[in-house]
Amino acid sequence: MEDRVARIALGAFVVPDADDLDGLLAQVRAAEEGSLELIGIQDHPYQRRYLDTFALLAFLAARTSRITLFPDVANLPLRHPALLATHAATLDVLSGGRFELGLGAGAFWDAIAAMGGPRHTPGESVQALEEAIAILRAAWAGERSVSFTGTHYTVRGFHPGPRPAHDIGIWLGAYKPRMLRLTGRAADGWIPSLPRFPLDELAAATATIDAAAERAGRDPGSVRRIANVNGVIRDGPATGPFDGPPEQWAETLQQLQAEHRFDGFVLWAEGDMIEQIGRLAHEVRPLLN
Numbered sequence: 001m002e003d004r005v006a007r008i009a010l011g012a013f014v015v016p017d018a019d020d021l022d023g024l025l026a027q028v029r030a031a032e033e034g035s036l037e038l039i040g041i042q043d044h045p046y047q048r049r050y051l052d053t054f055a056l057l058a059f060l061a062a063r064t065s066r067i068t069l070f071p072d073v074a075n076l077p078l079r080h081p082a083l084l085a086t087h088a089a090t091l092d093v094l095s096g097g098r099f100e101l102g103l104g105a106g107a108f109w110d111a112i113a114a115m116g117g118p119r120h121t122p123g124e125s126v127q128a129l130e131e132a133i134a135i136l137r138a139a140w141a142g143e144r145s146v147s148f149t150g151t152h153y154t155v156r157g158f159h160p161g162p163r164p165a166h167d168i169g170i171w172l173g174a175y176k177p178r179m180l181r182l183t184g185r186a187a188d189g190w191i192p193s194l195p196r197f198p199l200d201e202l203a204a205a206t207a208t209i210d211a212a213a214e215r216a217g218r219d220p221g222s223v224r225r226i227a228n229v230n231g232v233i234r235d236g237p238a239t240g241p242f243d244g245p246p247e248q249w250a251e252t253l254q255q256l257q258a259e260h261r262f263d264g265f266v267l268w269a270e271g272d273m274i275e276q277i278g279r280l281a282h283e284v285r286p287l288l289n
Contacts, residue, residue: 011266012038105120227256232276
């Protein structure tokens with residue numbers, strides 16, 4: 001496995017609140033002006049209070065010039081992979097290569113079923129995700145026609161949309177062993193949410209991803225680690241790894257990089273997100289090696 005230390009990328013997890021478009025845009029503007037690298041947007045199509053994530057990402061691509069945008073993570077059961085491939089490639093072209101695809105197997109199955117989507121078992125959802133990844137890869141490969149026969153998805157000679165502007169990364173929101181193994185053998189990145197995913201379980205999860213990558217003949221170091229982190233940057237003594245002053249945050253992020261190879265962190269903060277984005281950009285960033 002290649003031993004390398006990547007520059008830590010920082011970003012913001014922005015809630016697509018339909019009632020606060022001005023606030024949403026201000027957060028994205030603060031992230032871009034603060035030279036952050038990432039904007040993640042959650043994808044819950046059944047949430048009536050939220051804007052559609054992919055329409056919003058296109059809207060944001062037109063209003064930014066540097067920052068990378070991604071769904072955090074896309075709801076596969078409600079987004080067919082053939083059409084998802086076209087949406088992703090189009091966003092990548094429109095943004096000049098600033099789109100990555102965060103992708104999930106699905107959750108909130110009652111809400112998915114209410115919209116006409118499938119109700120998968122855990123095993124079925126992982127199988128469907130693996131099939132979707134194969135279709136996405138084929139659609140972005142520049143072939144004129146794509147065919148694939150699977151248990152959950154079958155396409156017969158569909159003509160993919162535009163070729164992406166760059167090699168789009170597929171980053172999986174994975175927590176359980178089957179999903180972690182899929183991440184290692186088929187994905188380009190892992191994007192868990194911390195501390196929802198317990199910090200003391202990261203070593204075992206990393207080992208599972210690495211072992212799966214090696215069995216698939218892949219370099220485990222090629223699978224990126226990007227974490228959503230929920231907490232707050234505040235003055236005073238630290239009360240946890242993601243609750244404390246900039247020095248505490250810098251120490252925590254560097255430790256996660258050194259021990260588990262995370263090279264990206266997307267902040268979902270309590271309170272004033274614009275203030276938190278500013279602190280991340282101007283107080284935490286300078287402390288990182």
